[in-house]
Amino acid sequence: MSAFHVPIPKVGTLVAVWATLIVLTGLTSYVSYFELGEWNIVVALLIAVTKASLVAWVFMGVRHSTTLTRLFCVAGLAWLMILILLTYSDYSTRNWTYQAQPWSTNKAAGTSR
Amino acid sequence: MLGMWTFLITEVLFFGGMFAAYAVYRNMYPDAFASTSKFMDVVLGGTNTAVLICSSLTMVLAVRAAQLSKRAHLILFLILTMIFGTIFLVIKGFEYHSKWVEHLVPGFDFQYDEPRYQHNAQILFFLYFAMTGMHALHMVIGLGLLTFLLVQAKRRIFNENYFAPVEMIGLYWHFVDIVWIFLFPLLYLIGHRR
Numbered sequence: 001m002s003a004f005h006v007p008i009p010k011v012g013t014l015v016a017v018w019a020t021l022i023v024l025t026g027l028t029s030y031v032s033y034f035e036l037g038e039w040n041i042v043v044a045l046l047i048a049v050t051k052a053s054l055v056a057w058v059f060m061g062v063r064h065s066t067t068l069t070r071l072f073c074v075a076g077l078a079w080l081m082i083l084i085l086l087t088y089s090d091y092s093t094r095n096w097t098y099q100a101q102p103w104s105t106n107k108a109a110g111t112s113r
Numbered sequence: 114m115l116g117m118w119t120f121l122i123t124e125v126l127f128f129g130g131m132f133a134a135y136a137v138y139r140n141m142y143p144d145a146f147a148s149t150s151k152f153m154d155v156v157l158g159g160t161n162t163a164v165l166i167c168s169s170l171t172m173v174l175a176v177r178a179a180q181l182s183k184r185a186h187l188i189l190f191l192i193l194t195m196i197f198g199t200i201f202l203v204i205k206g207f208e209y210h211s212k213w214v215e216h217l218v219p220g221f222d223f224q225y226d227e228p229r230y231q232h233n234a235q236i237l238f239f240l241y242f243a244m245t246g247m248h249a250l251h252m253v254i255g256l257g258l259l260t261f262l263l264v265q266a267k268r269r270i271f272n273e274n275y276f277a278p279v280e281m282i283g284l285y286w287h288f289v290d291i292v293w294i295f296l297f298p299l300l301y302l303i304g305h306r307r
Contacts, residue, residue: 008177008180008181009173009177011174011177014170014173014174014177015170017170018166018167018169018170021166021169022163022166025159025162025163025166025297026159028297028298028302029155029159029302032155032298032302040302040303041303044298044299044302045298047298048294048295048297048298051291051294052291052294052295055169055287055290055291055294056287056291058173059169059170059172059173059283059287060283060284060287060288061280068115069114069115069118072115072118072119072122073118075122076118076121076122076125076126077125079122079125079126079129080125080126080129083126083129083130083133084129084132084133084136087133087136087137088133088136088137088140091137091140091141092137092140
């Protein structure tokens with residue numbers, strides 16, 4: 001088992017991470033009451049990513065894990081990004097070609113019968 | 114352990130599909146989505162976030178106790194984790210109940226006080242119930258796994274040489290916490306300042 005050589009975490013570290021997570025939860029709630037336009041979602045997601053990274057890095061022990069485990073984490077994130085970015089970029093750009101240009105209107109130029 | 118990480122990647126993509134659907138529909142109907150925030154209880158949602166973070170702390174302390182062969186501490190922290198998990202589900206139950214009373218359950222006599230958002234807001238509430246519902250199901254499964262750990266701990270199965278099940282179920286529990294860390298801002302905090 002790979003777990004045998006994992007150093008045992010200090011209680012102080014774990015409590016410090018817990019306190020940081022609680023503070024960040026309060027911060028994201030507090031910031032959401034201000035009108036920041038597009039930046040509301042950016043701030044909310046940045047804080048969420050920070051919290052998730054803290055949980056993964058310390059609580060889930062990624063900081064002491066093997067390179068292979070880290071590779072698995074990064075692969076999971078990469079696939080998630082592919083899923084969300086490709087789906088979102090498709091839907092969010094569908095109305096960019098706002099004016100249809102049917103080829104049959106080329107009659108005026110005499111190129112179509 | 115790597116098997117658990119592999120399983121968690123499949124879980125990331127399972128929840129990721131719903132997050133992608135959320136991103137698409139939020140992009141289509143930003144105003145309707147923002148208008149739903151006033152029906153979300155930020156205090157209850159924030160409390161639940163804190164409760165889950167506390168449960169993650171007790172879970173990681175349980176793993177630590179198992180690594181150190183401290184059986185009494187292991188049992189204590191497993192029970193605390195289960196208590197926090199149960200508190201989360203009870204609060205979630207109250208929230209679901211108030212949604213039911215306010216006719217905000219899509220498909221079941223859904224009534225929205227802004228008629229122009231009647232259809233589009235329903236999409237957000239559908240996503241709300243799908244995402245938090247699947248999350249709650251993961252919590253229930255997690256509580257079952259913790260019960261299994263508790264029974265094994267009582268039978269003195271774990272010691273400093275054998276604690277992999279505690280670590281693996283700990284990973285699962287933290288993953289479920291991470292999902293909620295994203296659900297809370299996306300579902301509760303999108304537009305209640307308006």
